[in-house]
């Protein structure tokens with residue numbers, strides 16, 4: 001296995017608030033990792049640090065062997081670090097195809113507009129949206145807007161994809177469809193870090209889970225071990241919930 005991302009003692013303070021505090025971990029190529037923690041634990045801040053949205057207060061981010069601690073967001077995208085946002089915001093007046101092509105151009109993975117359109121076509125097929133390629137993005141319902149968001153990220157040819165609550169607002173069968181798609185993306189060799197509040201979903205998709213609490217990484221490891229960790233139960237799950245999830249997870 002090849003290491004793709006390493007965080008070394010990463011911290012971020014906003015004034016006196018330690019949003020992320022001395023976090024270190026390492027991720028392997030092609031892994032699916034769940035990032036969980038209570039509201040305000042620092043999950044989104046951590047993603048913002050990895051993708052160059054916020055400067056680090058201290059520590060190091062190493063991506064594909066390169067120190068990227070001082071990168072800006074556009075440089076992260078060009079290096080193959082892509083992300084989706086909690087709130088999906090396509091360009092409403094552009095077609096579905098044009099939205100994805102814009103992603104390809106932003107990511108810098110393609111040279112010409114023609115190449116970007118070609119790559120957009122491929123990704124729309126991959127996510128199952130080729131039939132609506134010429135539809136204005138504003139006409140899509142939420143599940144398809146989320147697929148569009150994934151196609152846009154994929155058109156940037158990411159090595160690493162950060163998914164921020166891609167399942168929020170979806171029903172059970174739509175979530176199943178989204179998870180199948182996420183597994184297909186990982187099978188392409190893309191490493192995926194997924195922020196997700198639904199425990200059943202995290203447990204069914206993640207090979208490994210990282211748990212943040214008050215900005216600190218309090219546990220990491222395989223899902224079954226992590227949900228039984230007393231610190232995680234105390235901080236996040238509550239003992240009744242942990243027992244229920246444990247019972248249910250044998251059927252996932």
Ligand SMILES: Nc1ncnc2c1ncn2[C@@H]1O[C@H](COP(=O)(O)OP(=O)(O)OP(=O)(O)O)[C@@H](O)[C@H]1O
Nearest residue numbers: 014017018019037038039040041042043044045046
């Ligand atoms: N731009 C900012 N300026 C000041 N404080 C911030 C900023 N962004 C985040 N914080 C603070 O950092 C802490 C961590 O917030 P963050 O949004 O990263 O948590 P989270 O785990 O993603 O929460 P949620 O699950 O609610 O999205 C919170 O105390 C938050 O108020």
